[in-house]
Structures are given as structure tokens and as C-alpha cells.
Amino acid sequence: MSHQATVKPKLRRTPHEEVGPMYPVVKPVDRGYDLTLNPKNGERAQGQIVYLSGRVIDTNGEPIAGAKVELWQTNMHGRYDHPADPNPAPLDENFEGFGSAVTDAEGRYAFKTVKPAAYPASAPGWWRPPHIHFDVESDYSRLCTQMYFPGEKLNDEDFLIARHRKIGDGELIVAKPAPLPAGAEPDAVALTFDLILNARLR
Ligand SMILES: [Fe+2]
Incomplete structure (x- = not known):
């Protein structure tokens, strides 16, 4: 007999969303921490710098070391660097819309990116709020x-967020303000966002 079902997790799992159609077809060669620097020419991406960091933890609150964290997003104009993006907004050749990291012993990850913009979604009148896919x-x-973004x-007004709010999970998908790192750009923002995965069954 299993007694796994009697162990109640301390935390709610971060709500799931589909991968969606904008997962990169071609990932940048440079998959590091900084999405705002074009390694080919040293130029910087347009837009407001966002220092984004957080932890990957499980529903017991334990850090998950060695987790792979991928993120992808639009540039400051609301455009994905993806051949299937129907949005006519401009591309930014200096912005890498994809990043990848591995969490440290405390489950931490960090990225430097720019704030994505809203874009028109599949239904008339529906604009996706600025967001980052993980x-x-x-x-x-x-x-x-x-x-x-808070x-x-x-x-x-977002249909996807509304689904999560309806069952009390709305706060789990909104990042929180964090202290800016030393030397941050004047208009930069810092945010923290924890990702909560299912705990291993024991
Ligand atoms: Fe998206």
C-alpha cells in the first residue's frame, strides 16, 4: 500500500501553460545569462533592461539543483524571433529572445533580458500582456x-491569466520586484520569480 497520497505538499505548483507556437526553431549559439548582448557585434538590444532571477524549488520548498531553465520571449516591440510569428512589429537583431541556464546548489537561476511587449493574440481584441515563457x-x-510583470x-484582461486566478493561482505567475544589482542601467528593473515543480514522490 502506498502512503504517498497522504503527504500534503507545502506549496502549490506553478501553473502549467502549453509550450505554444513560438518556441525557438533555431536557438542562439550563445545561450548564456545575458540576452541583451549580440555576441557577433557587441551591440545591445533595445528596450528596458530586466534583471530576472529566482529559484527552482519543489512543492516541499526544497531547492532543485541542476535544473535546466529555458526562457523565450518577444523583444521590446512584441515580436518573437520566430518565422511563424504573424506580428508585423520590428525584429531587433541584437536581442536574443532565448536563454538557457542550469540552477545552482540553492536552485537559483538568473538572466539579463529586456522587457517584452504586449502583442495581438489569436482572438479579435485579445492582447497578450508582456510575458516570458519558461x-x-x-x-x-x-x-x-x-x-x-506586476x-x-x-x-x-488576459484569458490565460484569468484561468489561473479563478482557482487561486494568479499570484504564482506574476514576478515580484527585487533589489537592483550594483551598476544597473538607470531605467533597469529587477524582478524575482520562483518556479515550483512537483516534489519527488517518496
Ligand atoms: Fe507568448
């Missing part, structure tokens, strides 16, 4: 989700 993989669990008006 795909996180531990040796036990996997989570695909989307992170939103205080965005469009957050209150």
Missing part, C-alpha cells in the same frame, strides 16, 4: 509556464 526540467519533473493593466 520550460524547466529537473531530473524528476518538468514545468512549462509563463511569467507576467502592475500590468493587460494582466486583468
